[in-house]
Amino acid sequence: MTRTSLENAAAPEAVAEDATRVAVSTVIFALRPREPEGPLAVTLPLVRRTRDPHEGQWALPGGWLDIRESLGAAASRTLAETTGIAPSYLEQLYAFGAVDRSPTRVVSIVYWALIRPDEIVEDGIENVGWFDVERLPPLAFDHNEIVDYALWRLRNKVGYSRIAHGLLGDEFTLAELREVYQTILDRKLDPANFRRQVENSGTLIPTDRHRTGSHRPARLYRYNQDVELADRGPLSTPH
Amino acid sequence: MTRTSLENAAAPEAVAEDATRVAVSTVIFALRPREPEGPLAVTLPLVRRTRDPHEGQWALPGGWLDIRESLGAAASRTLAETTGIAPSYLEQLYAFGAVDRSPTRVVSIVYWALIRPDEIVEDGIENVGWFDVERLPPLAFDHNEIVDYALWRLRNKVGYSRIAHGLLGDEFTLAELREVYQTILDRKLDPANFRRQVENSGTLIPTDRHRTGSHRPARLYRYNQDVELADRGPLSTPH
């Protein structure tokens, strides 16, 4: 760790008293069943604060921006340091800079990320907990607002991009993909219509393999690498 | 002016040498005819730099974030200070933070704005010039990239929101509204189909007045205030 992490933000004596500091935080979404074998739910990892502003409360993973790293790199680094997670999808969400959002002036560049089931580090690091987004505790700073906004973006973006694949493994059935959509959008989708839509979109490549369960086996699909998860316009590399 | 503006960013002695500083810039779009009576073009105001990094080059209007103001307030303030413009629509675009985007470490929170024809300050302040987005000179820092991204967002957003109204006056004909869309999207739209779409969207209120020209008078419409220009989700107030 090259710099103090966000949790140690009590007395920034090393920095000029009147300076604005830049922090980077990330909202990480993963789908996991509420109980074993149950339906999926949108969950995210939070970090318990051990220092003064909002000590003991849960907060988004993050840390201070190092002067020698880009914003995206800072998001990846602080994510790894606090939670051990390396996400499959990472995108800038918004810059939060209300004057009163922290006792000292902090501008937070917030990213949001998606991870696949196999990327979930269950009992990775101390002070990390996974929460159902529908049952969040009161978070530190303005982090509840931030999560709300990230959720809104996730639900929006799932409708016009292919980011749902960022929440799945390499091979999956259409039923599995459909459940991802259903979980995010919180409503049932017709299996036949869903199939038609996603097949016509050209983002899926059928394989010869099948997932055998207790009923008719379902064909496994792969994600078409030629199609970007989301159209990010002229921003090919994150800044 | 309470702080040095971005143009005076040569030697920030007052700030710790290793600190990251936060700047705020804005891409302001307005539609104006290339020549009198001609078709509209997307244009934006730029400020000529008078200090060292990229002295003499054109740059986006902006300035340093004051420690006592929110990001949106800083955007409005620096906009007014450098160009005298108070936009009708202002939204955060992206935070740019590549390490090498400036000789000293600067994170720029970039906003984008729309202004109506009557809000254009033609010969307002020295060192301000208006440029056609299709004919931009090489800009300071990474500002060309930033403009490209802002244009991409503008063209995207005009398709699924009502921000086009941010570029028009209070009352307008459907032909005028259509020309706004045509200019932004750079393609012709069928007048009949355009009318049907926009009338069914419920965002327009017909008035009793008409715009009389050299042909059949066209009905004037007002913008329905009940409908937001763009759905910004949980972010009702800019941070």
Next chain:
DNA sequence: TGCCCTTCTGGTCAGAACGACACTAAGATG
């Protein structure tokens, strides 16, 4: 073995949305 249950998968059908285009309305111009 044979029946049933569930899910997978392909198909139909009606309504909405959309693009192309023909046509009427209304004022300006000469």
Next chain:
DNA sequence: CATCTTAGTGTCGTTCTGACCAGAAGGGCA
């Protein structure tokens, strides 16, 4: 008054979408 140009309406065929039906293909169980 004839004509020109733009404003505004209607129509038609294609595509997209949601609701629903039906056959296919396995496992579970009597």
